[in-house]
Amino acid sequence: MQPLHEPLARERGVQLSVARLDLIDAGVPGNKWFKLYPNIDLARRQGCRRIVSFGGSWSNHIHALAEAGRRFDFETVGVIRGYAELPLTATLADAKRWGMQLEFVGPAEYRLKTDPGWLSALRRRYAPCMVIPEGGSNAAAVAACGLIMPTLEADGYRPTSAVLACGTGATLAGILRGPGQLDKVLGVSVLKGDREIYDRVRMHAAGRIDAGPSWHIDSEHHYGGYARTDGELLGFIEGFYQRHGIALEPVYTGKMMAALYHRLERGWFARGERVVALHSGGLQGLRGFSGKWPWARERLDRGERPG
Ligand SMILES: Cc1ncc(COP(=O)(O)O)c(C=O)c1O
Numbered sequence: 552m553q554p555l556h557e558p559l560a561r562e563r564g565v566q567l568s569v570a571r572l573d574l575i576d577a578g579v580p581g582n583k584w585f586k587l588y589p590n591i592d593l594a595r596r597q598g599c600r601r602i603v604s605f606g607g608s609w610s611n612h613i614h615a616l617a618e619a620g621r622r623f624d625f626e627t628v629g630v631i632r633g634y635a636e637l638p639l640t641a642t643l644a645d646a647k648r649w650g651m652q653l654e655f656v657g658p659a660e661y662r663l664k665t666d667p668g669w670l671s672a673l674r675r676r677y678a679p680c681m682v683i684p685e686g687g688s689n690a691a692a693v694a695a696c697g698l699i700m701p702t703l704e705a706d707g708y709r710p711t712s713a714v715l716a717c718g719t720g721a722t723l724a725g726i727l728r729g730p731g732q733l734d735k736v737l738g739v740s741v742l743k744g745d746r747e748i749y750d751r752v753r754m755h756a757a758g759r760i761d762a763g764p765s766w767h768i769d770s771e772h773h774y775g776g777y778a779r780t781d782g783e784l785l786g787f788i789e790g791f792y793q794r795h796g797i798a799l800e801p802v803y804t805g806k807m808m809a810a811l812y813h814r815l816e817r818g819w820f821a822r823g824e825r826v827v828a829l830h831s832g833g834l835q836g837l838r839g840f841s842g843k844w845p846w847a848r849e850r851l852d853r854g855e856r857p858g
Contacts, residue, residue: 552708552827555795559815564822567815568710569797570703573804573832578618581832582722583611585699586692587619593691594625594681601626601680603673604687605664608633608640609778609802609839611832612687617646627651628677632661641838688721693755696722697729703827704731710827712820714811716741716803717768718777720748722831724755733764735824739810740768741803743776772810778802780840784809789846797830798850800837804830 555567572581579587594602602625606613613629620627629646635655639647647653663669664685674682683689699722700713709732717723717738726736740748748768753760760766774784780801788805792798799805811828820826840847 552703552706553795553797555828557794559812560826563815563818563820565815565820566825567811567828568708568826569795569828569830570699571797571830572699573830573834575832578622579615580834581611581830582696582699583615583687583832585695585725586612586687586721587615589691589695590681590683590687590689591619591623591625597681599625599679599681601628601677603628603630603677603680603682605630605632605661605685607631608637609642609836611642611803611836612685613646613651614642614835616683616687617649617651620651621649628654628680630654630656630661630664630673632656632658642835645835684719686719686721688719688755690755690757693721693725693728693757696725698725699829700726700729700731700733708827710825712736712824712826713829714739714807714826715829716807716831717748717752718742718803719755720752721755722829723766724752724760727752727763727766728756728759731764736764736766737810737814738766738768739772739807740770741773741777741806743773743779745770745773769810769814772806772813774801774806774809778839780805785844785846787812792846792850798834798837799830800833801840802836803833807831 553569553571560567575584604616617627629651631653633655712735713733714737717740723738774780784801784805787809788799799808837847841851
């Protein structure tokens with residue numbers, strides 16, 4: 552837990568901290584640790600030595616899965632939305648080096664990733680294997696994300712509110728249905744116009760969130776959509792780093808923190824709230840911005856990037 556000494560928070564009477572889940576593990580950081588660990592365990596118990604999953608060419612999930620495969624000695628296959636003819640991104644180059652087999656599919660085929668018939672064919676092709684969905688977001692992952700807050704609380708910290716980035720919504724669902732003492736949770740959607748996020752969170756939580764904290768989705772900080780960014784967001788990330796020495800990236804954690812700050816400004820958090828921002832990792836993806844964004848280049852040159 553890293554306290555944030557921020558004049559705005561002091562003015563508002565709010566205690567701010569960042570849970571540095573990004574530091575849990577250099578190769579399998581952030582929410583990936585919670586999502587992958589139970590899946591690897593499940594695969595092992597089923598005697599399955601190959602895991603197949605999906606992602607884009609800068610996917611944090613694919614990167615972490617490949618590293619986990621190398622470290623824990625199982626085969627990995629990444630079904631990648633992209634084209635084999637294009638040069639590999641830094642993410643995919645790592646994944647390949649760590650032994651992941653990459654299979655590229657175009658955008659239309661990638662959309663079939665939840666289609667039962669298509670999945671059966673995939674399973675047959677790589678049998679015996681375990682297939683886990685995009686972002687690693689299955690029931691085992693949701694259950695393990697339920698351990699995030701109790702882990703922080705076991706260290707003696709008692710937040711009243713949590714803020715986190717939402718893609719599939721599985722991490723949020725886990726926190727909502729897991730044990731813990733939160734009053735309120737804010738999920739910041741990184742996708743534009745994602746009206747299904749509420750349904751996805753409920754689906755992942757499998758009906759077990761009604762007794763939990765109140766929860767809200769912020770849909771105003773997508774900055775143009777998934778992996779889109781603008782000068783305001785990049786400036787915010789740089790300023791945040793200057794003040795606190797914590798690197799964020801523009802796809803998930805930068806948007807999450809920007810939403811938190813805007814809501815703090817607007818008085819959305821009441822006096823006396825103890826707010827924890829979950830740093831869910833994703834810093835390997837900074838490499839995707841280094842060409843266009845000098846700040847990312849500098850951080851990477853200083854070796855501030857997990858591998
Ligand atoms: C760094 C990071 N933060 C947050 C998320 C969002 O998590 P979820 O898909 O469980 O909503 C992801 C995607 O999995 C991610 O890679």
